[in-house]
Each structure stands twice: as structure tokens, then as C-alpha cells.
Amino acid sequence: MDRIDAWLRVCAIEEIPVLGARVLRRGDGDDIALFRPAPDRVFALADRCPHKGGPLSQGIVAGDTVTCPLHGWNIQLDSGQACAPDVGCARRYPVQLRDGHVWLSLFALAGEEAHAASAAPAPEATA
Amino acid sequence: MKQPRLVVVGNGMAGIRTLEELLKLAPGMYDITVFGAEPYPNYNRILLSPVLAGEQDFDDIVLNPLSWYADNGITLHLGKQVTRIDRARRRVLAADGTEAAYDRLLLATGSLPFILPIPGKDLKGVIGYRDIDDTRTMIEAAKVKRRAVVIGGGLLGLEAANGLMLRGMEVTVVHLAGWLLERQLDPVAGAMLQASLEARGLQFRLDTSTSAIVGNEAGEVAAVRFSNGDEIPADLVVMAAGIRPNTALAQEAGIHCNRGIVVNDSLQTYDPRVYAVGECASHRGVAYGLVAPLFEQAKVCANHLATFGIGIYRGSTVSTKLKVTGIDLFSAGDFMGGDGAEEIVLSDPGAGLYRKLVIRGDRLVGACLYGDTSDGAWYFKQIKDGTAIGERRDTLAFGELAMGESGTAGQDRAAAMADADEVCGCNGVCKGTIVKAVREQGLFTVDEVKKHTKAASSCGSCTGLVEQILMNCLGSNFQETPKTKAICGCTDRTHGEVRQAIRDHHLVSHAQAYAFMEWRTPNGCATCRPAINYYMLSTWPREAIDDPQSRFINERAHANIQKDGTFSVVPQMKGGVTSPSELRRIADVAEKYKVRMVKVTGGQRIDLLGVKKEDLVDVWRDLGMKSGHAYGKSIRTVKTCVGSEFCRFGTQDSTRMGIELETMLANMWSPHKVKLAVSGCPRNCAESGIKDVGIIAVDSGWEIHVGGNGGIRTEVARFLCKVRTPEEVKEYTGAFLQLYREEAYYLDRTVHYIERVGLDYIRRKVVEDADNRRALYERLLFALEGLPDPWAERVAGAQAREYAPLAVGPAAPPARAIAATLED
Numbered sequence: 046m047d048r049i050d051a052w053l054r055v056c057a058i059e060e061i062p063v064l065g066a067r068v069l070r071r072g073d074g075d076d077i078a079l080f081r082p083a084p085d086r087v088f089a090l091a092d093r094c095p096h097k098g099g100p101l102s103q104g105i106v107a108g109d110t111v112t113c114p115l116h117g118w119n120i121q122l123d124s125g126q127a128c129a130p131d132v133g134c135a136r137r138y139p140v141q142l143r144d145g146h147v148w149l150s151l152f153a154l155a156g157e158e159a160h161a162a163s164a165a166p167a168p169e170a171t172a
Numbered sequence: 173m174k175q176p177r178l179v180v181v182g183n184g185m186a187g188i189r190t191l192e193e194l195l196k197l198a199p200g201m202y203d204i205t206v207f208g209a210e211p212y213p214n215y216n217r218i219l220l221s222p223v224l225a226g227e228q229d230f231d232d233i234v235l236n237p238l239s240w241y242a243d244n245g246i247t248l249h250l251g252k253q254v255t256r257i258d259r260a261r262r263r264v265l266a267a268d269g270t271e272a273a274y275d276r277l278l279l280a281t282g283s284l285p286f287i288l289p290i291p292g293k294d295l296k297g298v299i300g301y302r303d304i305d306d307t308r309t310m311i312e313a314a315k316v317k318r319r320a321v322v323i324g325g326g327l328l329g330l331e332a333a334n335g336l337m338l339r340g341m342e343v344t345v346v347h348l349a350g351w352l353l354e355r356q357l358d359p360v361a362g363a364m365l366q367a368s369l370e371a372r373g374l375q376f377r378l379d380t381s382t383s384a385i386v387g388n389e390a391g392e393v394a395a396v397r398f399s400n401g402d403e404i405p406a407d408l409v410v411m412a413a414g415i416r417p418n419t420a421l422a423q424e425a426g427i428h429c430n431r432g433i434v435v436n437d438s439l440q441t442y443d444p445r446v447y448a449v450g451e452c453a454s455h456r457g458v459a460y461g462l463v464a465p466l467f468e469q470a471k472v473c474a475n476h477l478a479t480f481g482i483g484i485y486r487g488s489t490v491s492t493k494l495k496v497t498g499i500d501l502f503s504a505g506d507f508m509g510g511d512g513a514e515e516i517v518l519s520d521p522g523a524g525l526y527r528k529l530v531i532r533g534d535r536l537v538g539a540c541l542y543g544d545t546s547d548g549a550w551y552f553k554q555i556k557d558g559t560a561i562g563e564r565r566d567t568l569a570f571g572e573l574a575m576g577e578s579g580t581a582g583q584d585r586a587a588a589m590a591d592a593d594e595v596c597g598c599n600g601v602c603k604g605t606i607v608k609a610v611r612e613q614g615l616f617t618v619d620e621v622k623k624h625t626k627a628a629s630s631c632g633s634c635t636g637l638v639e640q641i642l643m644n645c646l647g648s649n650f651q652e653t654p655k656t657k658a659i660c661g662c663t664d665r666t667h668g669e670v671r672q673a674i675r676d677h678h679l680v681s682h683a684q685a686y687a688f689m690e691w692r693t694p695n696g697c698a699t700c701r702p703a704i705n706y707y708m709l710s711t712w713p714r715e716a717i718d719d720p721q722s723r724f725i726n727e728r729a730h731a732n733i734q735k736d737g738t739f740s741v742v743p744q745m746k747g748g749v750t751s752p753s754e755l756r757r758i759a760d761v762a763e764k765y766k767v768r769m770v771k772v773t774g775g776q777r778i779d780l781l782g783v784k785k786e787d788l789v790d791v792w793r794d795l796g797m798k799s800g801h802a803y804g805k806s807i808r809t810v811k812t813c814v815g816s817e818f819c820r821f822g823t824q825d826s827t828r829m830g831i832e833l834e835t836m837l838a839n840m841w842s843p844h845k846v847k848l849a850v851s852g853c854p855r856n857c858a859e860s861g862i863k864d865v866g867i868i869a870v871d872s873g874w875e876i877h878v879g880g881n882g883g884i885r886t887e888v889a890r891f892l893c894k895v896r897t898p899e900e901v902k903e904y905t906g907a908f909l910q911l912y913r914e915e916a917y918y919l920d921r922t923v924h925y926i927e928r929v930g931l932d933y934i935r936r937k938v939v940e941d942a943d944n945r946r947a948l949y950e951r952l953l954f955a956l957e958g959l960p961d962p963w964a965e966r967v968a969g970a971q972a973r974e975y976a977p978l979a980v981g982p983a984a985p986p987a988r989a990i991a992a993t994l995e996d
Binding site for chain 1: 624629630695696701721722725733973977
């Protein structure tokens with residue numbers, strides 16, 4: 046748990062439209078897309094489609110997936126995995142919703158272990 | 173509530189396909205148990221012939237591996253034959269004593285080979301041809317034995333004979349009828365087939381009935397005896413004289429059967445808890461032995477099991493194809509003709525070509541093709557659609573190409589293409605890739621090919637070709653894309669039904685629409701949401717709520733996304749006319765924002781490419797011009813020529829007419845993009861012939877042409893009417909476009925809409941009925957009145973968040989405090 050000092054507050058949850066996304070610009074490294082598929086749920090993925098690098102933050106969010114605006118790949122928001130039959134994965138970032146604010150860690154998650162770790166403290170809607 | 177239990181008896185294609193359809197509709201609804209008499213997971217039975225012929229392996233034809241059952245929580249009993257149904261206590265019993273209780277029971281017991289009741293039928297070496305074990309027996313026999321006799325010259329028999337021959341056996345086919353495949357071919361085509369198979373080494377005895385199979389002392393087959401007294405030696409006898417629906421289990425349980433288990437249009441037997449699908453079922457007196465009808469049944473049955481209850485199975489028209497490599501034959505419908513039927517026959521025995529079409533009352537009802545089957549899919553479609561033949565009768569026999577309807581769809585090219593030839597130009601998919609995917613992954617529909625190979629998934633112009641490839645690979649097993657398709661996986665409703673519901677029930681918000689129409693997903697998907705959004709906006713203007721999150725990024729951002737995530741900006745230039753000061757501003761903006769390319773578009777405007785999203789609003793502010801809507805399913809541009817103002821040939825002021833139209837249609841959303849052009853004389857320099865609405869000026873007025881398209885498939889606009897005044901041009905154009913806006917399906921261009929409703933219908937509504945025309949025109953003006961220019965709105969501050977990226981503030985709060993909250 047020595048990574049926790051990397052949690053950053055990004056914005057108030059209301060600043061991301063429901064069924065929409067915002068992009069977090071970073072000077073160094075990839076941009077990060079923050080998705081809000083429901084009023085009290087937020088996911089963060091690298092803003093690069095595993096297909097041809099399209100900006101996922103610009104796609105249509107429906108259910109728990111986003112559709113890349115360039116060629117229509119569907120990416121699962123929770124895992125970053127492309128929906129079958131496409132194969133590929135967008136990097137995931139841990140994200141938390143606390144008191145109506147979105148918190149993000151810039152340490153990308155990788156593999157199943159990290160997936161389980163992020164799944165454990167499920168985002169709570171205390172706002 | 174406890175999960176209801178669904179028990180499936182039969183682990184074959186029909187039963188498992190029903191489960192797949194059910195899991196799509198209502199995952200987790202049932203606790204599912206499957207019994208399979210064979211010790212294998214579900215495999216593609218129709219590919220047994222290629223396995224026998226040595227073209228594929230057993231592993232290649234497995235459709236659902238064991239992991240599929242596990243992943244879907246299905247209890248699978250392999251190698252256990254169900255021997256009894258206890259309907260009173262609602263349970264099934266297997267031979268080994270396994271029991272399973274059910275709330276719903278699905279019988280998919282398939283069929284059994286018909287074994288002739290003759291002496292010697294039980295000798296060693298006498299087999300049917302039905303499953304993996306039969307196929308293995310034949311492959312093993314071919315290794316050590318020499319002479320095979322196949323009884324039955326139908327599809328199955330010929331495929332078995334061909335396979336055994338390829339594996340080195342001497343094969344004789346014995347057939348009761350006077351020609352081969354008498355249920356699929358007429359005598360002429362049957363004789364051609366026979367000649368071709370004889371050339372490959374098969375031997376035939378037609379008009380021959382078998383009276384006995386003769387054995388040796390070891391109880392093995394030694395010879396086959398015919399009713400005329402002849403006898404031929406044989407080491408292996410394959411009975412392929414037909415199949416019988418396997419109804420024993422149902423019959424013993426007292427469920428009504430005739431030839432098969434009798435089912436109604438929702439595939440229920442006389443016991444409403446018990447369903448039957450596939451070869452064991454008898455629907456409206458027909459028991460099908462092909463896979464395409466079985467899949468249609470599976471869909472309907474699953475729909476009913478999922479308690480949706482809106483599927484109705486009305487029976488299937490079937491077509492067949494022999495899976496013997498190198499022999500092309502195809503038949504569909506009533507190809508024998510007879511009473512009251514007319515026949516068109518094209519016969520060229522020298523070239524091995526034969527084609528017979530059967531017509532009843534101006535409709536094609538049957539087709540039988542031999543040698544060249546490339547038109548099979550097209551004829552089959554004509555038969556199923558029941559299209560009137562009319563004037564096409566002269567050229568019908570020459571196939572689709574002769575109709576001049578192929579365009580770039582090129583549906584007849586598939587058979588002639590090499591594996592390396594490109595089918596889908598958008599995604600670079602060649603024929604070989606598609607064929608491989610179809611074979612190895614067991615694909616049956618165009619949608620499945622789209623998903624797995626991406627072919628036909630972009631512009632769709634190669635869909636016909638993909639269909640043809642599927643048809644060639646699968647023959648009778650090909651499933652045609654239904655004509656009236658559900659919008660997407662979120663619903664079973666079609667575009668037409670959704671439009672109707674939105675109108676009839678005054679639906680004006682997404683939440684309302686999805687709830688009322690019982691969408692399966694909470695908020696739709698990227699396919700249906702934009703469609704619903706458009707339908708509500710066009711049906712209830714000024715009332716429906718335009719949801720930005722249901723619009724594709726281009727319409728949300730009012731610019732066109734490019735491959736690198738930047739945008740292109742196209743300011744409006746009505747009629748292609750600009751001014752020095754506009755050009756100066758464009759030049760300044762291009763320099764200030766380091767625009768990577770400045771390009772003149774085909775629509776007579778200027779495109780600024782490579783603008784960053786966060787710069788868009790500033791770019792628009794500096795331009796001080798209106799949006800050209802070059803990004804939307806909307807009015808795009810009105811292209812004009814210089815017209816009578818300057819041109820020595822111009823008959824009218826086409827430039828002014830174009831500007832007026834573009835002004836009138838500003839900010840108009842539509843089912844797809846809409847392009848107009850106005851030419852000042854019939855030389856047509858503005859290319860009016862390939863526009864959704866193309867106006868051509870003549871000395872006495874204006875001609876209006878509609879439904880042109882310069883895109884995927886070039887379509888020449890069709891003449892709608894001629895009018896006298898510019899005011900009339902606006903009224904007729906507006907009325908036509910409003911009709912299209914109100915009635916077309918989302919993503920249909922005007923040409924597709926006109927194809928669907930017919931130009932006569934448009935003429936009636938727009939030209940002949942003046943009151944209706946004015947009403948349409950007024951509704952259009954009402955819908956457009958007061959619509960703001962989207963760029964001006966955003967310069968004034970609307971939707972600011974859309975364009976502003978987030979940034980992380982420099983000071984993160986005390987880390988430990990968050991750690992604490994995270995750990996609790």
C-alpha cells in the first residue's frame with residue numbers, strides 16, 4: 046500500500062456528464078479518460094484505443110462499455126478489455142469516488158492481481 | 173425466487189443453438205441441464221462430410237467446447253441417453269439412472285438414419301451415416317477394406333460415397349429412384365451430376381432396390397443383393413436412404429407425434445411445458461432435415477422460453493447444396509414445376525451447365541442450377557421475397573448480372589474469386605480469410621462474419637459478396653440476414669416499429685423510450701442511442717430533448733474527428749460563395765492555430781484540418797462564420813455553378829437558388845447526410861445528378877431530381893418533377909426532405925429510403941397532393957425555425973466542458989487521510 050500517496054483529486058463528479066467522459070491531459074505520458082456510466086460510478090482508462098490509438102474519451106458510453114469513435118471497437122470500462130471478437134486492452138487506472146469527488150492514482154494497473162486489488166474497495170457513493 | 177429448471181434432451185446443433193439464443197436474450201434465467209447421448213460436446217454435424225473426405229479434422233468441427241458449458245453454468249451429461257420422460261413428476265431419466273427435474277423441457281433428439289428392414293441389416297459392417305462414430309467407422313473401414321456400397325443417392329449418400337472414394341475405396345451407389353438427388357434435382361441435372369461423379373470413379377445402380385445384405389461366416393458383410401437377383405461384393409454398407417425424426421422418447425411419454433413431434437408456431441408440443449426443435453420436430457406437417465430452418469426455430473423457441481413470446485415460426489423455404497468439392501449444384505423451392513407452372517430452361521451439357529427456373533403467376537417459385545451456382549443466392553432471394561418478375565422475364569435466366577442490379581456489390585463474383593482477392597476494401601479482408609473464419613469458427617450469418625473478420629462492417633458495400641461467400645461455403649446452412657432487422661441487440665424491434673412507437677406514444681426522452689419499448693439494456697448502446705435520439709427529435713421537434721451523450725462525437729463537438737484525435741473545421745459557405753474578408757479571416761485562423769492543412773472540399777468549401785479540440789471554440793470565435801455542418805447526419809452543403817449571373821450558357825440564377833436553399837435548410841438534422849446541388853443549365857456543372865436533391869435549371873424553370881448519391885455506390889438521381897419558380901423549388905425540396913426526415917430509417921440515405929417506399933409514393937405525397945406538400949413544407953419550417961447556429965452557441969459559452977480537458981491540481985491533499993478512508 047505504499048502507492049497510495051499517489052492518489053490525486055481530479056474533479057467533482059458533476060463535472061463529468063452521466064453516460065459521458067472527460068479527458069485528463071497530462072504533459073508527460075498518455076492522457077487518461079474518465080468515464081461516468083452511471084451517476085455514482087467512475088472508471089479510468091488510458092485514452093488510447095488498443096486498436097489504433099483512438100481517443101476513447103470521445104466515444105459513446107453505454108452500459109459498461111465505451112465505443113471508440115474511430116472504428117467502433119467496444120471497450121469494457123471495468124477491465125479495459127476489448128469486447129469479443131476484438132482482442133486488446135486499454136490500461137486501467139485506479140479511481141475512487143469519495144464525497145462527490147473523483148480521485149485517481151496514476152499508477153496504472155496491470156494484470157489480474159491489480160484488477161482484484163482495485164475491485165476490493167468498490168467505489169462508494171457517499172456524495 | 174427459485175430459478176426455473178430447463179432440461180435439454182439432445183446435445184446437437186438445434187438444442188444448443190436454442191440455448192445460445194436463450195442466453196443472449198435472458199442470461200441466467202434458467203438453471204440449465206443438457207443430456208447428450210454422444211460422448212462429445214456440440215459439433216457441426218453438417219461438416220461430417222468434409223471430415224470424411226479428409227478435408228477437415230474432428231477437432232475443427234466442434235462448435236461449443238466443454239468450457240462453453242462451464243462458462244454458462246450448464247450442467248452437461250455426456251454419453252447419457254435419456255430413456256424416459258416422467259411428465260407427471262416433471263423429470264427425465266437416463267439409461268444409467270441419472271435424473272433431472274424440469275420446469276421446461278426441450279426435446280432436440282434429432283433424427284435417426286432409416287435402416288432398410290431387409291435381411292442382413294444387422295451384420296457387422298452395415299452402418300448408417302449420422303454421427304462422429306459412423307464417420308470414424310467409415311474412415312477406419314476405408315483403411316482395411318476395399319469395396320463399399322452406399323444405399324441411397326441423396327445428399328447424405330453422395331457425400332458419404334464421395335468421402336469413401338477419396339479414402340481409396342471402390343464405391344457403388346444404389347438408388348431407388350431414376351436419377352440422383354431426386355428431391356433436389358430434376359432428371360436432367362441429376363444425369364449431369366451422375367456423369368460428373370462417374371468421371372471421378374463412382375459407380376451407380378439406379379432404379380434399383382436392395383433385397384438383402386449377404387454375410388459371411390464371421391457375421392460380416394460380404395455382398396449386397398438386389399431385387400432383380402444381381403449381387404455385388406461389399407465389405408462395407410452405408411445406409412443413407414433417408415432419416416426419420418427421432419420421436420421414440422416423446423411417443424412413449426404420450427406426446428402427440430406424427431412424422432415428428434408435433435409443435436405449434438412457438439415450437440411447443442401438445443404439452444406446453446415441453447418444446448421440440450430441429451429434425452425431431454414436425455411443424456405444420458413438415459419435418460426439416462436441414463440446418464437453416466432449425467436455426468430459425470431455435471430463435472423462436474428461445475424467444476418463447478425467455479417469456480418474450482413475440483416470435484412466430486412460420487416455416488422455412490429451403491435451398492440445398494451438395495458438399496462435394498468441385499461439384500456445384502443448387503436447388504430451392506418448387507424446382508420440379510408441374511401443373512400450372514412455367515419453366516425457363518438454359519441447357520449447355522457440353523459445358524456442364526444447366527439452369528431451370530420454375531415460374532407460377534409471374535413469381536419465381538423454384539430454381540435448379542448445375543455447373544454454375546453463382547446466382548443461387550440471388551434466385552433464392554427472389555423466391556423467398558416473392559418479387560414480381562414482370563419485364564425482367566427476358567433476362568431472368570441469365571442471373572443477376574444481366575439485371576444490371578449488381579453495381580459494385582458484385583454478388584456473383586464470389587465463386588470466381590481467388591483466396592487472396594480482396595473482398596472488403598475498407599478493412600482489407602480477402603476471400604480466404606472469410607472462408608477460413610466461416611469454416612473454423614462455424615459462422616452462419618453475415619453478422620457473424622462481420623464480427624469475426626470485420627468484412628462488410630464498415631461501408632457495407634461488400635455485404636452481397638460476403639453473403640455469396642457464405643452461401644458457397646455453407647449451401648443450405650447459410651442463414652440469410654432477415655430483411656426486417658432489429659435495430660441492435662438491445663431490442664427485437666425494427667427501425668419502423670420504433671419510429672411508430674415514438675410517434676404513437678409521444679415518447680420524447682431516452683429514459684421514457686427505453687422503458688416504454690422494454691429495452692434490454694438500461695441505456696441502449698452506441699448503435700441505437702443515436703437512432704432513438706434522431707427519431708425523437710424529428711418526430712417531436714421543439715419538444716424532444718436532444719441528448720448530447722447520444723450523439724456521435726462529431727455531432728457532439730460540431731467538428732469532424734480525425735485519425736489522430738484532432739478535428740477538422742469547415743465553415744459554412746453558402747452555395748460555395750465566399751468573400752475576401754472571409755478568406756482573410758480563414759487565413760489568419762489557419763496561421764494562428766497552426767492548422768496543419770487547408771483544403772478545398774468537394775462541397776465547395778474550405779476545410780481546416782488538425783485543430784485541437786480545446787482550440788475549437790476559439791477557432792470559431794476568430795472565424796466569425798457559421799457551422800458548415802460538415803460533420804453530421806444533417807444538411808451538408810448546396811453546391812452550385814455560377815449560373816446566369818456570369819455564365820454564357822446559364823438559364824437561371826443557380827447560385828442565388830443554392831444560397832436560398834442552404835439558408836432555408838440551415839441546422840437541419842436528418843437520418844443521414846443530405847447534399848444538394850443547383851446547376852444553371854443541363855450541362856450540370858454542379859453535379860446535380862448525384863445529390864440527394866439535385867436541381868437543374870432549364871429555360872422554362874427548374875427540374876428537381878432526388879435520391880442521387882456519389883458515395884459507396886454511385887446512384888443517379890431520379891427525376892421528381894419540374895417547377896417554375898424559385899419559391900416552388902424551395903417548397904418541393906423542403907417537402908421531399910421533410911418526408912425523408914419523418915419516414916426514413918436512421919442512416920438510410922435518400923436513395924435507400926426511395927428504394928424502400930418507391931418513387932411513385934414520393935410523387936403522390938410531394939407532387940400530386942398539394943395540401944400534403946404544403947403541410948410537409950410547413951412542418952419542416954416549424955422544425956427548423958429558431959434553431960441556433962451551434963458554433964455561435966458554443967462561442968457564447970454553451971457546453972464548455974465538452975471542449976475543456978481536465979488537469980490535476982498541483983497540491984494533492986494529505987495522502988494519509990485518503991489512505992485511511994480507503995482502508996475502512
